[in-house]
Amino acid sequence: MADLGSPLSTAELEAAIGAVAVEEGLLPGRGWRLNPYLVVGGGVVMLLALLAVLAPILPLQDPNALNPVDHLQPIGTPGHPLGTDQLGRDMLSRLIYGGRITLVAGLAAALISTGCGVVMGLVAGYFSGWIDIGLMRLLDVLLSFPFILLAILIVAFYGPSTLHGLIAIAVANLPFFARLARAQALQLRERTFVEAARALGVGHLGVLRRHLLRNLFPLVVSALFLNVGWMISQTSALSFLGLGTQPPTPDWGTMLADGQTYMAVQSGVAMLPGIAIVIAVVGFNVLGLGLKAALNPEGQE
Amino acid sequence: MISFMARRALLLVPVLWSVTVVVFIALHLAPGNAAQLLLGPQATPGQVQALERQLGLDQPLPVQYLHWLQGVVVGDFGTSITYHEAVAPLVVGYLTNTLVLAAVAFVIATLAGMVLGVLAAFFSGRLIDHVVNVGDFVGLAVPVFWLSLIFALIFGLVLRWFPVSGMYTAGVPPSLPDLAHHIVLPAVALAVAPAAVVAQVARTSLLAEIGLPYVKVARAKGLSYRRAVLRHALRNALIPIVTTLGLEINYIIGGDVLVENVFSWPGVGHLLVVSILNRDYPVVLGATLILAAIFVVVNMLTDMLYPLLDPRVAVHG
Numbered sequence: 001m002a003d004l005g006s007p008l009s010t011a012e013l014e015a016a017i018g019a020v021a022v023e024e025g026l027l028p029g030r031g032w033r034l035n036p037y038l039v040v041g042g043g044v045v046m047l048l049a050l051l052a053v054l055a056p057i058l059p060l061q062d063p064n065a066l067n068p069v070d071h072l073q074p075i076g077t078p079g080h081p082l083g084t085d086q087l088g089r090d091m092l093s094r095l096i097y098g099g100r101i102t103l104v105a106g107l108a109a110a111l112i113s114t115g116c117g118v119v120m121g122l123v124a125g126y127f128s129g130w131i132d133i134g135l136m137r138l139l140d141v142l143l144s145f146p147f148i149l150l151a152i153l154i155v156a157f158y159g160p161s162t163l164h165g166l167i168a169i170a171v172a173n174l175p176f177f178a179r180l181a182r183a184q185a186l187q188l189r190e191r192t193f194v195e196a197a198r199a200l201g202v203g204h205l206g207v208l209r210r211h212l213l214r215n216l217f218p219l220v221v222s223a224l225f226l227n228v229g230w231m232i233s234q235t236s237a238l239s240f241l242g243l244g245t246q247p248p249t250p251d252w253g254t255m256l257a258d259g260q261t262y263m264a265v266q267s268g269v270a271m272l273p274g275i276a277i278v279i280a281v282v283g284f285n286v287l288g289l290g291l292k293a294a295l296n297p298e299g300q301e
Numbered sequence: 302m303i304s305f306m307a308r309r310a311l312l313l314v315p316v317l318w319s320v321t322v323v324v325f326i327a328l329h330l331a332p333g334n335a336a337q338l339l340l341g342p343q344a345t346p347g348q349v350q351a352l353e354r355q356l357g358l359d360q361p362l363p364v365q366y367l368h369w370l371q372g373v374v375v376g377d378f379g380t381s382i383t384y385h386e387a388v389a390p391l392v393v394g395y396l397t398n399t400l401v402l403a404a405v406a407f408v409i410a411t412l413a414g415m416v417l418g419v420l421a422a423f424f425s426g427r428l429i430d431h432v433v434n435v436g437d438f439v440g441l442a443v444p445v446f447w448l449s450l451i452f453a454l455i456f457g458l459v460l461r462w463f464p465v466s467g468m469y470t471a472g473v474p475p476s477l478p479d480l481a482h483h484i485v486l487p488a489v490a491l492a493v494a495p496a497a498v499v500a501q502v503a504r505t506s507l508l509a510e511i512g513l514p515y516v517k518v519a520r521a522k523g524l525s526y527r528r529a530v531l532r533h534a535l536r537n538a539l540i541p542i543v544t545t546l547g548l549e550i551n552y553i554i555g556g557d558v559l560v561e562n563v564f565s566w567p568g569v570g571h572l573l574v575v576s577i578l579n580r581d582y583p584v585v586l587g588a589t590l591i592l593a594a595i596f597v598v599v600n601m602l603t604d605m606l607y608p609l610l611d612p613r614v615a616v617h618g
Contacts, residue, residue, distance in 0.1 A: 274447035
């Protein structure tokens, strides 16, 4: 630490405050610890992401190429390893291309709701007073709706599409993140390092960004990944109801809606997209648990 | 206690009121004008103008809102575009079917979740505990609509044990055994996720109680482990489980919309989705308002139940 005789520069003081925060176990100072959840979940998610990104250069058939002669072929058909759907489209190709839409929609919904929710919660918890009351009342109203109804209502008035579906799911889930962030902000604002930063003349915005947000980071990241799975499941549900992605664009939810009609003839069309959703949901959930353990070694909430 | 309950009930008013505001704003923020939305795309400009005047859409928004709210308060949600019936009785008719399904799912979820959670805690660390834990994880990860499809495929289409569509067999007078036969698959599919939640909470709560000194005292007095856990710890562990009932309702209302659509169950969830696809906005608004109101009231009731069960919870309201 600097010689106490000379006044410390703001940067030095901030570094010292940061060091105290690390010692108190508030910041992830020890780096990441690998754990089995992180490896398994990360592996599954990485594989799904690779398939989605590489879809255009993989040797796949056109996911929308119709071939009515070879419709509803079973799994293991030569040329169609996972069979074909009711219009003779290749299931493997549709699953991988559908994954692009489903995964991006789920991830985007999770990012939007986490981002907006955390900002709202931080601001409400940090400033308290009427800002807090106003924001929290607004969120209480959102929470008093069963979230799927809220999502359905949004889609009903704006028309079904992938974008509207994911925004609807994001808005409906926003209150959970806001509450999480607010509870943390309420505790953090009483900490000495926040007081010290304020005393040093750091503005509210600086404190929010540099001190509160950084301290919240581990919690936010694990909450984000724990919720991507849920969002994938929910956006697929909207698509399944015909309120999200519209045919012929492949999406695991719309594929399941088709599958429902034709599963009596060929069960693969109803099984495969569902298995894909479960793999993605479990993958993200396990990754979220792994991140929670890795970023928060003391297990403190 | 009575004043606590009365205050809780009064809190319902602002919450329900804000629900109507959200629904109203959703309708008016929508692209296009409300009259066009309400009449559907086939309406002529003359019809649209007439309805605009009739609904007072040329009035300022707050006036329109008060007008609409007046109707909602006396149960007038307008007329369905597709069914040409008043919305309120129409929704209530479908609602009865939904409540039957939800009630059966609720009972299954609560019983199965409690039994599994208690077993897992009782045999903590043993095989059955691990099985229940993995089951919880999977039960929460599998989307309810796919689970419904799988049930319909396996138990309906392949094994032919249960019917996969509707509430009663067509052409036969409705009977209770017929209803029971039809309700099994949708109710069990709907119950899986909430059962997983209940099992988790029951396990954690019972394990926490088992670790407390009074259980040790009971054991030291010579009580068997089984009696100490089931007679003493379980009673106290029940309290946190009651708080999950509200959460259960949340899962059931959310899952209901999906399950009803897979099994063509003639309930509000089915009506809601059909109405959205038909652009039948009065029905969408009415059904949403009624479901949200039920949700809010049930959550309040579980809140009220909590201090009744646990005297330590302060009732300052």
